[in-house]
Amino acid sequence: MAAQMQAGGAVSFAAPSRSSQAVRLIERPIVLRLLSIALFAAIWQIAGLIPVSFAFPTFSDTMIAFVTMMADGSLPTAYVSTLQPLILGVILSTFVGVGIGTLCGLWRPGEWLLIPVFIVLQAAPVAAFIPLVTFIYGIGMTAKTLAVIILALPVIVLNTYKAVRNVNESLLVMSRSFMGTRWQEVIKIVLPDASPVIFAGLRLGVAAGFVGVVLAELLITPTGIGDLITFARSRADYAGMYATIASVIALSTVTLVALQWIEVRVFRPEKRGD
Amino acid sequence: MRAAVVRNETVMTEPAVDAIVEVRGISKTYGSVEALREIDLDFPRGKLTSLLGPSGCGKTTLLKIIAGLIEADGGTVAVNGKKVSAPGPERAFVFQDFALLPWATVLRNVAFGLELRGTAKEERETTARRYIKDVGLAGFEDKYPHELSGGMRQRVGLARALCVDADVLLLDEPFSAVDEQNRRKFQEDLIRLRTNQNKTFIFVTHSIEEAVYISDRIVLLSPRPGRVSRIIEPQIDRSGDPDRIHRDRHYLDTVEEIWQGLKQYVE
Numbered sequence: 001m002a003a004q005m006q007a008g009g010a011v012s013f014a015a016p017s018r019s020s021q022a023v024r025l026i027e028r029p030i031v032l033r034l035l036s037i038a039l040f041a042a043i044w045q046i047a048g049l050i051p052v053s054f055a056f057p058t059f060s061d062t063m064i065a066f067v068t069m070m071a072d073g074s075l076p077t078a079y080v081s082t083l084q085p086l087i088l089g090v091i092l093s094t095f096v097g098v099g100i101g102t103l104c105g106l107w108r109p110g111e112w113l114l115i116p117v118f119i120v121l122q123a124a125p126v127a128a129f130i131p132l133v134t135f136i137y138g139i140g141m142t143a144k145t146l147a148v149i150i151l152a153l154p155v156i157v158l159n160t161y162k163a164v165r166n167v168n169e170s171l172l173v174m175s176r177s178f179m180g181t182r183w184q185e186v187i188k189i190v191l192p193d194a195s196p197v198i199f200a201g202l203r204l205g206v207a208a209g210f211v212g213v214v215l216a217e218l219l220i221t222p223t224g225i226g227d228l229i230t231f232a233r234s235r236a237d238y239a240g241m242y243a244t245i246a247s248v249i250a251l252s253t254v255t256l257v258a259l260q261w262i263e264v265r266v267f268r269p270e271k272r273g274d
Numbered sequence: 275m276r277a278a279v280v281r282n283e284t285v286m287t288e289p290a291v292d293a294i295v296e297v298r299g300i301s302k303t304y305g306s307v308e309a310l311r312e313i314d315l316d317f318p319r320g321k322l323t324s325l326l327g328p329s330g331c332g333k334t335t336l337l338k339i340i341a342g343l344i345e346a347d348g349g350t351v352a353v354n355g356k357k358v359s360a361p362g363p364e365r366a367f368v369f370q371d372f373a374l375l376p377w378a379t380v381l382r383n384v385a386f387g388l389e390l391r392g393t394a395k396e397e398r399e400t401t402a403r404r405y406i407k408d409v410g411l412a413g414f415e416d417k418y419p420h421e422l423s424g425g426m427r428q429r430v431g432l433a434r435a436l437c438v439d440a441d442v443l444l445l446d447e448p449f450s451a452v453d454e455q456n457r458r459k460f461q462e463d464l465i466r467l468r469t470n471q472n473k474t475f476i477f478v479t480h481s482i483e484e485a486v487y488i489s490d491r492i493v494l495l496s497p498r499p500g501r502v503s504r505i506i507e508p509q510i511d512r513s514g515d516p517d518r519i520h521r522d523r524h525y526l527d528t529v530e531e532i533w534q535g536l537k538q539y540v541e
């Protein structure tokens with residue numbers, strides 16, 4: 001009798017808990033993200049089937065082209081050539097950009113000397129300078145790296161500068177009251193306090209770096225990913241072209257997510273949600 | 275029968291018993307605003323002295339000059355007999371806006387003063403844990419400031435100041451951003467801490483009740499320019515039940531007396 005009651009009770013409890021589990025699963029960000037990707041893929045597939053344009057492949061054709069290009073080695077080879085200047089350019093832009101930005105934020109003469117240059121650079125259609133780079137540095141690795149830096153550096157410098165200028169004054173006074181040195185102020189207060197805005201700049205800078213390297217490959221040095229896109233288009237291999245473009249977008253997204261992860265892990269642990 | 279021993283300026287020149295902080299002829303002008311004029315003050319060792327006065331009379335300015343965070347236009351500040359013009363290890367500041375590092379845990383925030391001095395991590399965290407317990411925050415070591423209430427944040431600020439083992443604690447309206455209930459609790463804790471810690475407190479407030487409730491000595495400042503108008507020593511027995519103090523006749527009389535003195539500045 002008692003056992004029956006218990007069993008009955010268990011059943012009546014199990015039902016709502018299972019549905020609430022399902023609700024919780026839906027609310028998990030990872031599930032939502034996968035859903036959004038699936039939705040995107042579905043719309044792409046439908047648009048490709050209609051088709052929107054003869055040059056617009058379906059999602060499935062693009063994926064097949066991607067696997068094929070990975071298997072025959074054309075995509076990996078292209079990435080080896082593209083990633084070298086990209087990584088080099090992004091790393092240089094990060095360190096030089098954060099360095100210059102911090103200096104300008106802390107030191108007035110630096111601000112007056114350098115910030116106007118970067119404001120102009122950011123306002124100018126910098127992509128138009130890329131062909132000029134060819135005249136000076138040819139079509140090699142240097143030219144590509146420079147293209148990345150030209151696009152990535154200004155936004156990193158300007159964001160860092162802005163963040164450092166707007167550092168929380170009361171934390172600096174606190175540091176001084178406990179006899180912190182100027183150097184400790186910069187390392188322990190200015191940079192962590194500025195890090196969210198600096199990282200916002202880094203994310204924009206890295207995205208711009210991807211633009212820079214692909215532009216350079218499309219415009220000046222037919223190598224790597226840019227060359228692969230041009231080549232696929234010239235053969236009317238639209239699935240291959242889209243597969244290449246999509247892979248660049250995916251890689252860029254993964255890089256930005258990784259940057260966010262570093263920011264939260266290393267600099268702003270209090271922003272780590274559960 | 276007077277509620278408090280009241281002294282006026284002329285008596286001030288006579289040297290106080292064992293002053294740990296001596297302020298002599300301090301003046302400060304911001305542009306056209308004369309914030310302080312010729313302030314002479316002694317802060318007795320081991321006592322809690324409040325700086326009380328209406329808004330804008332220069333309380334924060336005076337406290338920050340003592341802390342070495344603002345430079346005075348004239349005059350000197352001496353701590354333990356030595357002239358000072360910059361922050362030093364014998365003074366620690368508690369900030370009105372807490373000034374906690376949002377990205378650091380309670381433990382790191384409390385240990386931050388020691389971190390800046392280069393104390394080894396293990397040692398400074400042991401010290402910090404002790405003071406975290408003293409201010410009633412045990413169990414919150416790994417929380418971040420945004421997870422704490424205003425009252426708890428200021429306890430972190432107080433623990434950080436206690437941690438560096440300074441002789442003089444400078445507190446600038448530490449409870450102004452704390453709600454009334456927490457404020458009462460915090461005032462009681464401060465009275466308790468003061469008896470245990472054997473430190474000198476210099477406390478800025480604009481609350482008459484608060485000043486009378488916690489202080490051994492109250493310095494009344496008059497505004498524009500900021501000058502010492504009176505010094506009052508409330509003789510209140512704080513050993514008993516804290517709620518009793520609020521009903522104590524000496525307490526109430528002193529509050530009333532200060533209010534009568536300050537009324538002229540409030541218009």
Ligand SMILES: Nc1ncnc2c1ncn2[C@@H]1O[C@H](COP(=O)(O)OP(=O)(O)OP(=O)(O)O)[C@@H](O)[C@H]1O
Nearest residue numbers: 304305307309328329330331332333334335336480
């Ligand atoms: N950095 C500054 N620049 C210009 N004027 C200032 C500055 N700091 C303070 N003052 C002025 O000096 C006077 C005294 O300021 P202070 O902050 O010391 O007053 P306070 O007694 O602490 O006031 P409150 O109770 O509002 O905190 C005020 O009139 C204020 O406007």
Ligand SMILES: [Mg+2]
Nearest residue numbers: 333334335447
């Ligand atoms: Mg003030």
